[in-house]
Amino acid sequence: MSGIAKDTVNDIACKSQTMETKLWDGLKSYLLEQKSIPSADALKAAFHDQVDVLAANNPQVSKEDVKRLNANLDKLVETLLVEAPQGERVETPEQLLILLSAMDVGDQSTTFRAYMQTKVRGDLNALSKTIQTLDTNCPAGSGDNSSAGGAVGQPSTGSEEEPVGVDPAAERDYAFHKDQALSRGENLATFGGRWAFSTAYQSCQSLQLPAMDARTPDVQGIAIVGTHPDGVGRKRSIASLSKVQSSHYYIKDMTSYGQGCFNVRQNPLIYDYGGKPYATTAADSPIDMFKNNGDGTSVLGIDCSGYVFSSLATAGLRLKAGRALKASDSWAWGSSSYVEPQNNGLTCLSKISVNSSSTMKAGDIVAVYGHVLLIDKVGADPFGIKNAKTSADCSKLTSDKFDFTVAQSSPSKEGIGLNYFDAKIYLSTSSKMKTGLEKYAYYTCLAKFDGKSYTPNVGTLSVVRHKGTAECMAPRVKMARESCIASCSSIAR
Structure with missing residues (x-):
């Protein structure tokens, strides 16, 4: 607590533009490192x-x-560590980490x-107004370059293989695969999804397997x-x-891993509800799939939003304009956030909007x-709209005619986790997805006949x-x- 308070009050004295960011990061670092809910008092x-100092x-x-500064800080702490946790019935440090990340x-x-x-x-605006009225001197060594974000994150070394060495060609290798993907006409989100997927399985082969379907055995x-x-x-x-080793679709045929690779066969990644990749709040922390992030179980694996965030972030795609990409933001946005992104x-x-050509x-x-x-x-x-002959046929479209593949982390096949799935088969197991996407099919079909553009809501x-x-x-x-x-011949499917 004293570290968070000292950094925040030093930033107040310096009127630092990064005070708010470092306060959020300080609280999140505490939760990640201490594994306990901080006391508001x-x-x-x-x-x-620190205000006395x-x-x-x-x-x-x-x-x-x-008096005014203490009152502002007390009110902010009460909001963050009392009212917010009580309102969401927070019981664990992980739940509070998710909540504070979302508020951030x-x-x-x-x-x-x-x-x-x-x-x-x-609360933050009131604190800012008070800060602007203060006549203070910035303590020596303080200012915008100080950090409340915890130690620089390091990749886990795993338990089975040699530690990863610093490879000066790693970024060039990533850049090579990225350029190859763009030359094939793939967009960065698709490439990021594949990069994250193959990294998680530590395998080039995982991308080459056909998408799962009804014939794929359960784990x-x-x-x-x-x-x-x-x-x-x-x-x-x-x-x-x-049994997992012999039945998991993406693991069962793996017999060995290269030097420096994590042995996923010995430590399988499966579906982990609420699980996020390990990260610190440091700006250079990597997304680490191979270290447990403490979500209540000991298994390795991530949930659906953890995979989507990782896919975008590792391709350098910001989710929020002007906000630096950081691995720790995987906690911030759950699946529901994407339904109404604005x-x-x-x-x-x-x-997206759909019309006769898009x-x-x-x-x-x-x-x-x-x-x-x-x-x-x-x-x-x-x-599957090509067989619709009139607009009346649009309401008859069903997902069994869909032709696309989804990438996800899901409990499908008894908890497989990261997977590629033939959509028309997957949607038969998810009524909410099926119903919603059939409505998108309806509007796409309607646009074919009336020439209009629709943004389905x-x-x-x-x-x-x-x-x-x-x-x-942003930098990835x-x-x-x-x-x-990095040595894969191609990150393509």
């Missing part, structure tokens, strides 16, 4: 102590200034989060061991490693409340696309152990 006391070093600061980026995906967004912005050896505190998500564990700080995403594309994101996925590949007629599902504008591009976030796949 302890943080208030730490702030008061500020006043002692700046005799021109009046008692009224001190402007998420308003629920009525309560919209209220809290207004509340915390009001054996994964057990349901409980329910997460939200009462919805199931906790999974590996009950039989040998309301949740996702300013680099927009809902429809869903590879790289698009499909979201419902509870799940989000990427479109990996589309056929010439993704929604179906309420429960959205198809959104990255804008690809300059303000929505690297992935731990990505050098393992």
Whole structure:
């Protein structure tokens, strides 16, 4: 607590433009490192102590200034560490990390989060006004270059293989594969999804397997061991490693891994509800799929939004204009945030429009409340509208005629996790996705006959696309152990 308070009050004295960012990062770092929920009273006391130091070093600061500054800080702490957690019934550090991350980026995906967004912005604005009235001197060694974001993140080394060495050609290798993808006409979201997928499995082969369908066997050896505190998500564990190894579609044929690669066969990644890649709040922290992030289970693996975020971030695609890409933001946006991106700080995403010449594309994101996925590949007629002879046929379209492939992390096939799935087969297992995408098919079909353009607003599902504008591009976030796949002949499917 004292570190957060000292850094924040030093930033106040310096009138630092990064004070707010470092306060958020300080709280998130505490949750990541201490694995406990910080005490509001302890943080208030730490702030008061540091404000006393500020006043002692700046005799021109009046008692009224001190009183007002302490009141602003107390109110902010009360909002962040009392009212917000109580409103979302937070019980674990991981839940609070998700909540604070969402508040940081402007998420308003629920009525309560919209209220809290207004509340915390009001608290921060009041604090800012007080800061601007203060006549303070910046302590030596303080300012915008100080960091409250924790230690520089390092990739995990795993338990089976040699540590990854620093490879000066790694970035060139990534750049080579990126250039190859762009030359094939693939967009960055598609490429990012494949880069993240093959890195997670530490395998070039994982991309070459056909998309899963009804014939793909279920994974054996994964057990349901409980329910997460939200009462919805199931906790999974590996009950039989040998059964997982012999049945997991993306692992069963792997016999060895290259030097420096993580042995995924010995430590399988499976579906982990609420699971996010490990990261620190440091600007250079990698996305690390191979270190448990403490979501209540010991298995490795991520959830659906963890995969979508990783896919975009590792391709240098910002989700929010002007916000630096950081690995730790994987906690910020859950699947529901993508349904109405314009309301949740996702300013680099927009809902697609469909017309007679444009429809869903590879790289698009499909979201419902509870799940989000990427479109990996589309056929010439993704929604199967070519057989519609009149507009009356549009309402008869069903998902069994769809022609596209989804990339996702899902509990499909008894908990497989990251997968590519033939959409027409996958949608038979997800009624919300099926119903929503059939409405998109309807509007695409309607546009074929009336020549209009539609931006479907179906309420429960959205198809959104990255804008690809300059303000929505940033230096990419690297992935731990990505050098393992740099030698792949191609990152293509």
